[in-house]
Amino acid sequence: MHQRRTRTVDALRMEDVAALAGVSPMTVSRTLRDPGSVSKAMRDRVQAAVNDMGYVPNRLAGSLASQRSHVVGLIVPGLGDSLYAGMAQAIEGVLSEHGLYLLIAASHHDPATEEAAIAAFLAQRVCGLILHSTRHTDRAKILVQAAAVPTVEIGRLTQTPLDLCVSYSGFAAAKAMVMHLGGLGYRRIGFVSLPLRNNERSVERRRGYLAGLRELGLTALPNLMVEASPGFAGGVDAVVRLVQRDPAIDAIFFAADVMAVGALFECQRRGWAVPGQIAIASFDDVDLLSHVVPTITSLRIPREEIGRRSAAMVVSRLNGTFSGPRIIDLKFDVMTRESTTRAGGDIAP
Amino acid sequence: MHQRRTRTVDALRMEDVAALAGVSPMTVSRTLRDPGSVSKAMRDRVQAAVNDMGYVPNRLAGSLASQRSHVVGLIVPGLGDSLYAGMAQAIEGVLSEHGLYLLIAASHHDPATEEAAIAAFLAQRVCGLILHSTRHTDRAKILVQAAAVPTVEIGRLTQTPLDLCVSYSGFAAAKAMVMHLGGLGYRRIGFVSLPLRNNERSVERRRGYLAGLRELGLTALPNLMVEASPGFAGGVDAVVRLVQRDPAIDAIFFAADVMAVGALFECQRRGWAVPGQIAIASFDDVDLLSHVVPTITSLRIPREEIGRRSAAMVVSRLNGTFSGPRIIDLKFDVMTRESTTRAGGDIAP
DNA sequence: GCCTTTTTAGGTAGCGCTACCAGAATTTGT
DNA sequence: ACAAATTCTGGTAGCGCTACCTAAAAAGGC
Numbered sequence: 001m002h003q004r005r006t007r008t009v010d011a012l013r014m015e016d017v018a019a020l021a022g023v024s025p026m027t028v029s030r031t032l033r034d035p036g037s038v039s040k041a042m043r044d045r046v047q048a049a050v051n052d053m054g055y056v057p058n059r060l061a062g063s064l065a066s067q068r069s070h071v072v073g074l075i076v077p078g079l080g081d082s083l084y085a086g087m088a089q090a091i092e093g094v095l096s097e098h099g100l101y102l103l104i105a106a107s108h109h110d111p112a113t114e115e116a117a118i119a120a121f122l123a124q125r126v127c128g129l130i131l132h133s134t135r136h137t138d139r140a141k142i143l144v145q146a147a148a149v150p151t152v153e154i155g156r157l158t159q160t161p162l163d164l165c166v167s168y169s170g171f172a173a174a175k176a177m178v179m180h181l182g183g184l185g186y187r188r189i190g191f192v193s194l195p196l197r198n199n200e201r202s203v204e205r206r207r208g209y210l211a212g213l214r215e216l217g218l219t220a221l222p223n224l225m226v227e228a229s230p231g232f233a234g235g236v237d238a239v240v241r242l243v244q245r246d247p248a249i250d251a252i253f254f255a256a257d258v259m260a261v262g263a264l265f266e267c268q269r270r271g272w273a274v275p276g277q278i279a280i281a282s283f284d285d286v287d288l289l290s291h292v293v294p295t296i297t298s299l300r301i302p303r304e305e306i307g308r309r310s311a312a313m314v315v316s317r318l319n320g321t322f323s324g325p326r327i328i329d330l331k332f333d334v335m336t337r338e339s340t341t342r343a344g345g346d347i348a349p
Numbered sequence: 350m351h352q353r354r355t356r357t358v359d360a361l362r363m364e365d366v367a368a369l370a371g372v373s374p375m376t377v378s379r380t381l382r383d384p385g386s387v388s389k390a391m392r393d394r395v396q397a398a399v400n401d402m403g404y405v406p407n408r409l410a411g412s413l414a415s416q417r418s419h420v421v422g423l424i425v426p427g428l429g430d431s432l433y434a435g436m437a438q439a440i441e442g443v444l445s446e447h448g449l450y451l452l453i454a455a456s457h458h459d460p461a462t463e464e465a466a467i468a469a470f471l472a473q474r475v476c477g478l479i480l481h482s483t484r485h486t487d488r489a490k491i492l493v494q495a496a497a498v499p500t501v502e503i504g505r506l507t508q509t510p511l512d513l514c515v516s517y518s519g520f521a522a523a524k525a526m527v528m529h530l531g532g533l534g535y536r537r538i539g540f541v542s543l544p545l546r547n548n549e550r551s552v553e554r555r556r557g558y559l560a561g562l563r564e565l566g567l568t569a570l571p572n573l574m575v576e577a578s579p580g581f582a583g584g585v586d587a588v589v590r591l592v593q594r595d596p597a598i599d600a601i602f603f604a605a606d607v608m609a610v611g612a613l614f615e616c617q618r619r620g621w622a623v624p625g626q627i628a629i630a631s632f633d634d635v636d637l638l639s640h641v642v643p644t645i646t647s648l649r650i651p652r653e654e655i656g657r658r659s660a661a662m663v664v665s666r667l668n669g670t671f672s673g674p675r676i677i678d679l680k681f682d683v684m685t686r687e688s689t690t691r692a693g694g695d696i697a698p
Numbered sequence: 699g700c701c702t703t704t705t706t707a708g709g710t711a712g713c714g715c716t717a718c719c720a721g722a723a724t725t726t727g728t
Numbered sequence: 729a730c731a732a733a734t735t736c737t738g739g740t741a742g743c744g745c746t747a748c749c750t751a752a753a754a755a756g757g758c
Contacts, residue, residue, distance in 0.1 A: 011496075013714055024738045029716060039736065054491060059472045060413045061714035064743050069409070071452070071473070078438055085434035089427060092455055101469060103420070104451050106441055120450060123408045124420070142403060147360075232640040261640070268642045288637065291581040291610070293617045362744055373708045378746060388706065410744035413713050705754065716743085724735065 012055045021049035032057060063125060072128040072314055073103045073121035075114055083257075083284055083303060084132065087154065090307025091130060098315050100127070107133060109198065115140040122147045128314035134158045134165075135200060150317035152310040156201050157329055164317075166310045166328045170201055171208040173299050173332045177253055177281055178212025180297075180334045184342045186251035186279055189213070190224040192238040192263075193255040202227075205255040205283065224249065228259055235262030243272070251279035251340065260296050261288055264339065279340040294338030302330045361404045370398035381406060412474060421477040421663055422452045422470035424463055430579075432606075432633055432652060433481065436503065439656025440479060447664050449476070456482060458547065464489040471496045477663035483507045483514075484549060499666035501659040505550050506678055513666075515659045515677045519550055520557040522648050522681045526602055526630055527561025529646075529683045533691045535600035535628055538562070539573040541587040541612075542604040551576075554604040554632065573598065577608055584611030592627070600628035600689065609645050610637055613688065628689040643687030651679045 018025040023042055031038045031046040038046070049055075063069040072095055076084040092102050103126060105117035115137045121129065122143055129144065132155040136144075144151050144162050151163040158165055181189050191209045193202045206225070213220050223245045228234035235254060239262075242249055254260035260282035267274045274280055274294060282289055282298035289296040309328060316322040367374040372391055380387045380395040387395070398404070412418040421444055425433040441451050452475060454466035464486045470478065471492055478493065481504040485493075493500050493511050500512040507514055530538050540558045542551045555574070562569050572594045577583035584603060588611075591598055603609035609631030616623045623629055623643060631638055631647035638645040658677060665671040 011714095015714085025714090026716085026738055027736090030737085033716085037736080042737080054488075054495060056468060056471050056492065056496075058413070058474060058714050060409050060418070060474050061743090062716070064407070064409045064413055064745085065714080065716040067716095067743070079428070079434050079441060080431070080438040082429070082431045082434065085428050085431065085437075088434075088453075089429040089455065092428060092453065096454065096466075101473065102453050104437075104441065104453050105445065106438065117445075119405060122405050124450065125407060125409050139403075143405065146403060147405075232636060236640075261637075265640050265642050287581060288610075291585075291614050293614050360744095364744085374744090375708055375746085376706090379707090382746085386706080391707080407744055410713090411746070413715085414744080414746040416713070416746095699758105701757085703754105703756070705752105707750105707752075709750080710748090711746105712748105713746085714743105716741105718740090718742105720737105720739085722735105722737075724733105726733070727731090728729100 011058070012053055014055075014057070017046070017049045017053060017055045020053060021045045069125045069127045070099060071101050071103050071124065071126050072130065072311070073105070073117075073124075073126040074130045074132075075105050075107050075117050075121075076132045077109045078106045079104065081257075082286060086303045087132075087307040090304040091311040094308050094311035094315065100315070109133070111135055111137045111140065115143075118143055122149070127318060128152075130154060130310050130314065131162075134161070135198075136162070150314045150322075152313050154306050154310050156204065157327070159327070161327060164310075164313050164326050166306050166313065166330065168301060168306075168330045168332050170204040171211070173283070173301070174205040174208025174253075174255060175212040175215070176208075176332070176334055177283070177299055178209050179215065180336070181251050181253065181279065181281060181340065182212065182216035182218070184279075184340055186340075187218060188221075188224065188246065188248055188250045189218070190226070190242045190246075190249050190252040191255065192226055192228050192235070192242070192252060192259055194230055194234075194257070195227045202256065209253065209255070221246070230257045230259070232258055232262030232265070235259030235264075236266040239263035239266050239278075243278070249278065251281065253281045253283075255283045257284060258282075258286060258288065260298070260339075261292060264292060264294075264296060274339055275341050279342075281340055285335060290335075290337065294341075297337045297340040298335050300333040300335050302332065305330055360407070361402055363404075363406070366395070366398045366402060366404045369402060370394045418474045418476045419448060420450045420452050420473065420475050421479065421660070422454070422466075422473075422475040423479045423481075424454050424456050424466050424470075425481045426458045427455045428453065430606075431635060435652045436481075436656040439653040440660040443657050443660035443664065449664070458482075460484055460486045460489065464492075467492055471498070476667060477501075479503060479659050479663065480511075483510070484547075485511070499663045499671075501662050503655050503659050505553065506676070508676070510676060513659075513662050513675050515655050515662065515679065517650060517655075517679045517681050518557075519553040520560070522632070522650070523554040523557025523602075523604060524561040524564070525557075525681070525683055526632075526648055527558050528564065529685070530600050530602065530628065530630060530689065531561065531565035531567070533628075533689055535689075536567060537570075537573065537595065537597055537599045538567070539575075539591045539595075539598050539601040540604065541575055541577050541584070541591070541601060541608055543579055543583075543606070544576045551605065558602065558604070570595070579606045579608070581607055581611030581614070584608030584613075585615040588612035588615050588627075592621070598627065600630065602630045602632075604632045606633060607631075607635060607637065609647070609688075610641060613641060613643075613645060623688055624690050628691075630689055634684060639684075639686065643690075646686045646689040647684050649682040649684050651681065654679055 014025040014028045018028045107114040129151040134156045153165045157167040196202050228238035285298045285300040363374040363377045367377045456463040478500040483502050483505045502514045506516040506518050545551050577587035634647045634649040
């Protein structure tokens with residue numbers, strides 16, 4: 001029984017703590033995981049030894065032995081976008097309350113990248129998975145199903161989730177906004193979305209826009225629909241193109257991101273009155289929208305709640321206390337603000 | 350040799366793959382980790398078996414056995430803030446190129462919370478640590494030092510890092526901006542910061558402001574310095590307070606976050622000309638600043654580069670290829686924009 | 699062709715922890 | 729006070745992999 005690999009300056013083991021406390025390693029293990037199952041005397045001795053030595057347990061070993069990990073994987077298109085960052089924040093908050101940690105990867109909207117991240121996370125034996133995307137490669141689906149780990153999809157309300165889903169209806173939201181604009185009297189309502197290719201969320205929102213128009217009895221004019229790149233610049237570009245195509249346009253609904261804000265600024269630069277000449281509405285209620293002048297009408301999406309609820313679902317699955325629907329459809333609100341005011345905005349100059 | 354815990358529907362093990370491929374588990378292990386060390390014939394057989402079975406290796410076991418993990422821990426004040434999110438994004442990008450994954454926790458600016466996260470991450474045996482804060486509890490310092498894991502601090506340029514540091518000088522940056530404003534002819538320069546208490550970064554920036562004034566031969570007026578809460582609202586509040594205290598104020602330097610933007614909007618609401626009546630300058634060059642009307646002069650901070658460099662340092666330490674200074678002082682730029690134009694801004698109406 | 703050097707494959711023994719069972723200590727019932 | 733029930737603690741055997749070493753196979757030297 002000779003020892004091959006010589007232990008050098010390695011970290012402390014339970015055995016070391018146990019020796020100092022004068023108990024068996026098992027008692028140390030139990031004290032750390034379930035203090036109630038150990039008598040007070042033992043518990044105190046162990047705690048003292050742990051503190052004295054500065055012992056940090058090895059959860060890798062623990063997870064391997066118990067077949068249970070404390071890490072949840074989250075895959076979002078990217079962290080740079082404040083929308084995803086907000087969700088991640090909410091998720092992290094809930095998980096940390098339950099002693100769980102968050103492993104994060106970016107998919108960059110690419111299913112193949114997502115698949116690689118899923119495989120890597122499952123190799124790390126995550127105990128749960130939260131995926132923003134609802135489009136996955138076949139192998140990704142197989143991997144997730146085989147791993148049999150709680151998995152929540154949050155980017156879009158899908159009726160066929162891998163496992164669980166928490167989101168809102170982008171269709172209903174977009175439609176509601178169009179109806180709202182119609183109700184205010186706008187008739188030539190433009191629509192700006194991110195590129196539709198490979199983006200179910202954008203497609204869904206556009207369907208909502210079209211449905212809204214139909215219900216209002218308006219015809220969809222191809223001239224009034226454009227795709228734009230994300231960010232402020234996309235909005236700048238889109239508003240200019242739309243006004244060129246149809247100078248009589250009276251409202252524009254920007255179906256993603258901060259494009260609406262970029263458009264507003266461009267209107268200010270060009271001296272186009274917002275509202276008055278053009279009304280502007282946005283999706284995704286970022287903070288900025290309620291601070292710009294004029295404030296921008298938009299859809300308030302329950303971002304934080306999606307984060308919290310999805311994390312909570314994972315937690316309850318792990319506890320075995322899960323009950324309730326596998327698909328949760330959260331509500332959104334139309335936030336009416338100055339940018340769509342009809343009576344001719346008398347905003348301070 | 351009876352088996353206690355019955356293997357139920359557990360995941361595949363290397364042994365299973367080895368059996369199918371007709372080789373030993375060791376060969377499977379080597380094929381997966383270092384394909385070059387295995388003959389082509391074996392390698393192909395193993396690869397085929399892995400693919401056929403959909404085998405996902407257990408990295409928990411691998412890391413335990415090899416004493417090497419593939420996870421880096423990142424602790425930031427919060428993910429919601431786009432500044433931190435941008436850094437996290439850059440870090441994730443570099444790490445994923447090297448087969449490393451990112452574990453994230455939020456400290457909420459609290460050293461005790463940070464300590465807990467550090468302990469948890471070390472328990473997960475992260476192979477590297479990136480900390481935004483440079484203020485740590487004593488125990489946190491001891492833990493990090495004892496773990497002997499590459500650790501980079503990125504929030505502030507400290508001369509006494511725990512291990513490594515990548516940042517820029519908040520002092521120099523703030524001073525440079527004040528000098529810039531002075532050079533443009535502004536004389537009553539206000540300063541707005543986040544609460545100074547427990548925030549070294551804010552304190553450092555204020556020192557830079559004071560040093561700048563001194564060099565300009567201006568006296569620091571307590572009336573011109575205020576603290577404000579983060580976000581747009583803080584800027585709104587601060588600009589109003591400053592103008593009330595000293596209506597002759599001619600410029601305001603907002604030393605954090607998006608406060609400058611909030612202030613700009615409030616000026617627009619109140620009809621205060623920016624620039625003209627008040628010039629506005631900001632810290633942290635977020636995208637928004639170059640899109641608002643007028644665009645806002647600010648300090649471009651190398652956020653992404655801090656992220657990339659810090660991740661790269663961890664990677665090179667792990668490879669053993671690390672060389673170079675332990676402290677990296679990245680440069681910043683003063684981005685001159687419309688909000689501080691002196692000649693009386695002739696920006697399109 | 700035979701022996702030495704270089705590859706390549708396999709066996710064994712842990713990595714540090716926890717599940718499970720057994721045995722010791724303590725409490726309770728009468 | 730003694731047996732029975734109820735704690736509590738300890739030993740053993742893995743969890744699934746990899747480091748290390750040995751043995752076999754292939755390649756090279758004369």
